[in-house]
Amino acid sequence: MENNAHGQKTTLVLGGTGKTGRRVAERLTAAGLRPRIGSRSSEPPFDWEDQATWALALKDVDAVYLTYQPDLAFPGAVAAVRSFTALAVESGVRQLVLLSGRGEEEAGISEQTVRDSGADWTILRSSWFCQNFSEDYLLEPVLAGVIAFPAGDVAEPFVDVEDIADVAFAALTEDGHSGQLYELTGPRLLTFADAAGEIAAASGREVRYVPVSPEQYAAELAEHGVPAEYATSLLDLFTGVLDGRNAHLTDGVRRALGREPRDFADYARATAATGVWGGR
Numbered sequence: 001m002e003n004n005a006h007g008q009k010t011t012l013v014l015g016g017t018g019k020t021g022r023r024v025a026e027r028l029t030a031a032g033l034r035p036r037i038g039s040r041s042s043e044p045p046f047d048w049e050d051q052a053t054w055a056l057a058l059k060d061v062d063a064v065y066l067t068y069q070p071d072l073a074f075p076g077a078v079a080a081v082r083s084f085t086a087l088a089v090e091s092g093v094r095q096l097v098l099l100s101g102r103g104e105e106e107a108g109i110s111e112q113t114v115r116d117s118g119a120d121w122t123i124l125r126s127s128w129f130c131q132n133f134s135e136d137y138l139l140e141p142v143l144a145g146v147i148a149f150p151a152g153d154v155a156e157p158f159v160d161v162e163d164i165a166d167v168a169f170a171a172l173t174e175d176g177h178s179g180q181l182y183e184l185t186g187p188r189l190l191t192f193a194d195a196a197g198e199i200a201a202a203s204g205r206e207v208r209y210v211p212v213s214p215e216q217y218a219a220e221l222a223e224h225g226v227p228a229e230y231a232t233s234l235l236d237l238f239t240g241v242l243d244g245r246n247a248h249l250t251d252g253v254r255r256a257l258g259r260e261p262r263d264f265a266d267y268a269r270a271t272a273a274t275g276v277w278g279g280r
Helices: 019-030 051-058 077-090 104-114 139-144 161-173 192-203 214-225 228-241 252-257 264-274
Strands: 010-014 034-038 065-068 093-100 122-126 146-150 181-183 208-211
Touching: 010 019, 010 139, 019 034, 019 161, 051 077, 065 077, 093 104, 093 161, 104 122, 122 161, 122 208, 139 146, 146 192, 146 214, 161 181, 161 252, 181 208, 181 252, 214 228, 214 264
Parallel strands: 010 034, 010 065, 065 093, 093 122, 122 181, 146 208
Antiparallel strands: none
């Protein structure tokens, strides 16, 4: 296996321009390591839907931060992860760090694929991202002041993606994380109404949560031009993991990093300071 001139391993960061991958790549770069970004716009490009791009992206790679877009619970994910994992190990990859979803039955199949791959593995089973309110589909509703979402009054231990990136970086660069499954949550449970309140307090703008039915949310997605098949998979995911199955805390961040996870209020204050939510 070929390493770079300094004898450092090359890590392929899939989703390297996304919420967690971008942060993992930044940490690797800051440490003087050499991440290879795996995205459609990178060079060489990587596209989950085009297997012809996989081999070149894996050339001379020692480790992979493995994320699947849009989600491991979506149709096609299991087969794609199985094929990619087999090719990665065949290509000489010795370490796989998988970002998985908490409470997702389909994600468990991909987790087992990684466990059985023959490579060293670490699994990061993560709860709902705090950053979904600032870097994804909930940003527009926050800016509009109304988060209409089919989550009822279920409590969720929102996790900061900075913590996910810290755990991934540790797994990729330190000993002691091989064969570990880290279930990652924040330090407390919040309903979506609680989260809206935290965002309102931090940003100084009016933000409220309005629970809607899956059917109402599907209609809203259709109005925004979201393809029906994608919307159905998204709703299946939301209604599945937001049924209360994840309404408990875990110690994954503390086990991996030796510290407590970041609180949602800290995330809200730091994000408000960037100006992404406007406000004050």
